[in-house]
Amino acid sequence: KKIFHKKKGLFVFFCLMVFLSILTVRIIYLMTVRSDYYMKRATDLHQRERQIKAARGNIYDRNGVTLAANRQVCTVSVIYSQIEDKEAVIHYLSHELDLKEEEVRKKVEKISSREIIKSNVDKELGDKIRQKKLAGVKVDEDYKRFYPYDNLASKIIGFCGSDNQGIVGLEVEYNDVLTGTPGKILTLTDYKGIELPNAAEEREEPIDGDSLYLTIDMNIQKYAMQAAEKVMKEKEAKSVSVILINPQNGEIYAMVDLPEYNLNEPFALPETEEKSGSTQELLNQMWRNSCVNDTYEPGSTFKIITACAGLSEEAVTMEDRFSCPGYRVVEDRKIRCHKNGGHGSETFKEGIMNSCNPVFMDIGARLGAEKTYQYWKQLGLFEITGIDVPGESGSIMHDLDRIGPVELATMSFGQSFQITPLQLLRAAGAIVNGGKLVTPHLTMKSLDRETKEEKKYIWAKEESGISVQVSDTMKELLEAVVSEGTGVGGAVEGYR
Secondary structure, eight states, rough: OHHHHHHHHHHHHHHHHHHHHHHHHHHHHHTTTHHHHHHHHHHHEEEEEEEOOOOOOOEEEEOOOEEEEEEEEEEEEEEEGGGSSHHHHHHHHHHHOOOOOHHHHHHHHHSSSSSSEEEEEHHHHHHHHHHOOTTEEEEEEEEEEOOOTTTTHHHHHBBBBBTOBBHHHHHHTHHHHHOOOOOEEEEEEEETTTTOTTOOOOOEEEEEOOEEEEEEHHHHHHHHHHHHHHHHHHOOOOEEEEEEEEEOOOOOEEEEEEEETTTTTTTTTOSOOOOOOOOHHHHHHHHHHHHOOOOOOGGGGGGHHHHHHHHHHHHOOOOOEEEEEEEEEEEEEEOOOOSSTTOOEEEEEHHHHOHHHHHHHHHHHHHHHHHHHHHHHHHHTSSOOOOOSSSSOOBBOOOGGOOOOOHHHHTTTTTBBBHHHHHHHHHHHHHHHSSEEEOOOOEEEEOTTTOEEEEEOOOOEOSSSHHHHHHHHHHHHHHHHHHSTTTTOOTTTOOO
């Protein structure tokens, strides 16, 4: 019996030691390997986190003029577990924030860690609510986007939503650059989520977003807008677009697309007599930038491309003469010149100066469809330009095997196909800059608001296959159009 009890005692002791060993190993494991995990669990249980919004980066023109900035506002929210008098909170907030009591009640009575009652509250009102010191009501600093010039460059800049995230234009294209890193406020609570009295708050400061510098010149943009408004009024047009670009590097100095809209009230539709479509469709139409998002028939401006292709392929020379009776008969079609009586006998240069359709139809016929498309492709007319705003459209062209003599004739002076204004500008730029296809763009650099470190944007340039000699010749020909041809009204004193 003694031996039996001794063995039994040893067995119990052994089991106890094994259990204690396992328990010790488990405790050591939890206190070392898993300590961070359980520390975080404990912290999460006893801390409440509120986000501090970071200021969005400003947008400037090329000279440092502010085009988009921020105004300090407040966000009013409630924490269910900390509210002591629900009826008092509902009545006060609905009255001060001009909200329906039913709307506020739903949020106040909702069991959640935090419910936002209203954002973009004026700072003075936010300070007033904060001073009331209602238990469970929190007032945190926030920012609202502000545009000092209302509708200036609205189709370029775009705007932000109530959450300060970009919706259209450069605001959404460069959202990652402009958006900062939010900070946070951490408060200690008990197990019920009620803040502990006299407990210090932890605060992590937000990091503001980077600022963006555009290629746009505010003064040039203003002048371009005034000119567009004058044309719109005189011609009783529904829309007018103006783009001013540097053909050497693709920097856009002005881009106007009337009618523009107020960036500070982007959801306010204009009061027009006729409105067709849903509200969202009308808003999308109002925000749409036709300089980038729409295509059109370029018409006579496209004769620059045909002339350049003809010279490059030696399908025409400066010594060639043409006859213009006022039309050309192509198959069964009589295609007219803009001058009813025709221009008679004229040189290639005079044909360009006169913007004579028959001259360009002859050049197009000499080139043929395949060579025509070859040069169009070289000049980037079958691809988007790569401009740094969303939603760029591409060209609408005939299939090569469907281009007959009539299509070729009309294509030679810019009809029966569609491109974007930017595609034409890019191609025309290559023709006068020595043959470089530049990338049209609206941004120059970004600036870190903390470190002041600059990041300059590099934009691609490609060879178009247009020689410097042809480019120089085209410049002389195009100068003649405004010095003594049909474009004399476009001559600018002091500039060739």
